Amino acid sequence: MSEIVSVKNLCKRYDELTVLDNISFSVQKGEVVVIVGPSGCGKSTLLRCLNGLEEIQDGRIFLDGEKIETNRNKTNGLCERMGMVFQSYDLFPHKTILQNLTLAPIIVKKRKRKEVEEEALALLERVGLSSKKDSYPRQLSGGQKQRVAIVRALIMHPEVLLLDEITAALDPEMVREVLDVVLNLAREGRTMLIVTHEMQFARAVADRMLFLEGGKIVEEGEPEEFFEHPKTERLRQFLQTFTYIKE
């Protein structure tokens, strides 16, 4: 396996608040890394830094050996080699589902409309939404919108997918349909960095787990070890908040 993402001594501050404190880790090609941690610990910030949406104060991020410019004004085309899906889907409300999918490949990658449309339809088919191609985002349920958002990231052929709590805004009955899509992507060998609060899912999909707290990676490990035998007290306590035991 070869290293695709490498984060070295990443520091991110908002004024006085240090959100990411000297973080280093790497992701191998084809690996699924799941990040968990209490709310506000900087999980979203970390993904956003990788995707070039935040300026960082210190450290470096490499994609396939090349340094990512996290300054929007001199982006070097590396960030779009990572696709990101957000909690709130953020589809473009003024465009149909098909247009949502084809916009970026056509204007960013200068691909031919016909070819992109064919690919978009094939991908929609795979997530069971071909019938919605001419609908507008508002006409879809949350779960459907999130599946479209995943496809919108996929059609850019990203080398890494960043998923930030993509089921957090969904009604419980829609969580499954979205997570199934992600599980399938994992089976195909996609490289993914996933932030989630769905522990069952994390366990099923992860090759490696990271526990983020207080701006640092407090613990990491294979899912089995991570969930069954947490080494740190902090992770043990965190995991306990997800189990309901009658006292």
Place this chain on the structure above:
Amino acid sequence: MDFGVIKEYLPLYEKAFLLTIKIGWIGILLSLVLGILVAFILFYRIPVLKLIAGAYIELFRNTPLLVQLFFLYFGLPKIGLSISAEWCGALGLGLLGGSYMAEGFRSGLEAIPVSQTESAYSLGMSKGQMFRKVILPQAFSLSIPAIVANVIFLLKETSVFSAISLMDLMFTAKDLIGLYYNTTECLFLLVLFYILMLLPVSIAGSVVEKKARYRMFGV
């Protein structure tokens, strides 16, 4: 009311009507371009330009169009810039309208969640692509009610054009009344032609408004 008189005056009103529409729409087009530009500057807080944009809005929103027209028509030649009365009308309307349109667009821009910009960036779009393909169309849809209201307001404001001797509807009516005292007929035609000019805009505006709103929000 004497329909013979009305028939006789009709061609004069028609001519004035066409002139008013022509200048009116050039002015409105100008105001849209200017409005988008100024809104963009204010929304993205572009240094220096934002001060100029702010001053421009205050200046043109707080002075009557009549005064602005006088300034353009009589003032500009004094500094060696003389433009035709028609261009003065269009320019004045465009400058006045731009200050109103800018506020409309800006509130449209402000209503779009930041996450729209971020997902555009995340898909690799440049700043320009993001603005043109994602932000502007949404801001436009959201600003349609304001734009329609401004268009109607601006078309009505054309009635002061007569002050810089443009032969618009108002000028024609005043002129004819002054000459022949057929006040009833002249005013009837005046009202008729203003309605003819504004009613279609009003109707088309609400149709477009409904469509855009439906497409984005489903209501």
